Amino acid sequence: MTGVDAPVVPSGTVRAADLATVAQLACLLEAAAPKPGNVSPGRHFADARYEDFLASAAAIGGPLAGAGARGIGATVRLAVEATARWTSSNTNLGLILLLAPLARAAQVRLHAADAAQPSGEGFTRTLRDAVREVLDTTTVDDARDVYAAIRQAAPGGLGSADAEDVANEPTLPLLDVMALAAHRDGIAREYATAFDTTFEIGAPALARARREGLCWDDAVVETFLVLLAAAPDTHVARRGGAALAEAASTRARDVLAVGGVRSAPGRRALDDMDRALRDPQNSANPGTTADLTAAAIFVALIDGAWPVRPRA
Numbered sequence: 001m002t003g004v005d006a007p008v009v010p011s012g013t014v015r016a017a018d019l020a021t022v023a024q025l026a027c028l029l030e031a032a033a034p035k036p037g038n039v040s041p042g043r044h045f046a047d048a049r050y051e052d053f054l055a056s057a058a059a060i061g062g063p064l065a066g067a068g069a070r071g072i073g074a075t076v077r078l079a080v081e082a083t084a085r086w087t088s089s090n091t092n093l094g095l096i097l098l099l100a101p102l103a104r105a106a107q108v109r110l111h112a113a114d115a116a117q118p119s120g121e122g123f124t125r126t127l128r129d130a131v132r133e134v135l136d137t138t139t140v141d142d143a144r145d146v147y148a149a150i151r152q153a154a155p156g157g158l159g160s161a162d163a164e165d166v167a168n169e170p171t172l173p174l175l176d177v178m179a180l181a182a183h184r185d186g187i188a189r190e191y192a193t194a195f196d197t198t199f200e201i202g203a204p205a206l207a208r209a210r211r212e213g214l215c216w217d218d219a220v221v222e223t224f225l226v227l228l229a230a231a232p233d234t235h236v237a238r239r240g241g242a243a244l245a246e247a248a249s250t251r252a253r254d255v256l257a258v259g260g261v262r263s264a265p266g267r268r269a270l271d272d273m274d275r276a277l278r279d280p281q282n283s284a285n286p287g288t289t290a291d292l293t294a295a296a297i298f299v300a301l302i303d304g305a306w307p308v309r310p311r312a
Contacts, residue, residue, distance in 0.1 A: 020061040023099050138175045147170055198295045198296055201227060202223055206223040236286055
């Protein structure tokens with residue numbers, strides 16, 4: 001899919017049946033873009049190849065198609081189980097944790113639109129309004145399912161927590177346990193802030209890049225850099241320490257400062273950054289930022305009326 005533009009998803013015409021396709025497409029576009037320090041075509045890890053990410057994107061379609069009919073936790077658990085049937089690597093836990101509430105919120109929004117008056121009056125709910133609603137109504141059962149999914153995926157560098165540790169059974173609703181982890185985990189922070197990074201940084205950066213003529217690959221890489229420049233990657237911090245995470249963010253800012261994907265010096269700096277972020281243990285892999293990038297793509301596809309290629 002490298003260099004291939006995604007089909008249009010016209011604003012206001014996305015149906016419930018489209019949501020799984022949109023989620024899968026977001027995963028595919030994110031995986032295909034050559035983001036520094038991540039798996040992409042021709043750039044593999046020892047324990048995960050690009051093909052694993054393709055299989056993972058295909059696997060989660062079924063669970064996400066039913067996201068509106070069940071709790072967030074059940075969707076996360078089913079998607080992790082489906083992924084495990086196709087790959088033994090943890091390719092998409094963070095992605096699933098982000099896409100499950102987004103897909104459920106998109107269905108809530110669509111149902112609200114269907115219930116509005118024929119003229120459209122009465123439908124003012126944004127996707128983020130719907131995200132807040134689905135997060136506010138999470139339960140202990142949602143947390144229990146998410147904990148089980150995390151234990152199955154077994155992400156590296158997970159560590160332990162003083163309260164509501166994932167190794168134990170939760171006693172609080174999912175939103176509450178995520179809030180407890182928000183200071184150390186970028187995915188949990190999205191839950192605690194109603195997806196602030198996705199809606200305020202990621203999706204606007206992607207929309208701007210496409211509006212200014214970047215192809216999908218370049219727009220996704222630029223969005224990734226903008227997100228990483230804005231905050232250290234918590235996956236890197238867990239595996240390699242805070243200093244390594246901050247160094248990766250500094251590199252992202254430096255790459256953007258010389259033009260990023262929009263200039264020859266920027267592309268050379270990108271290649272240097274990619275080499276610097278690769279090591280046998282993948283300790284400098286900005287995986288959380290990649291997940292946030294995919295969430296931004298999902299939001300943009302849901303709400304954007306974009307042509308196959310940018311308008312001149």
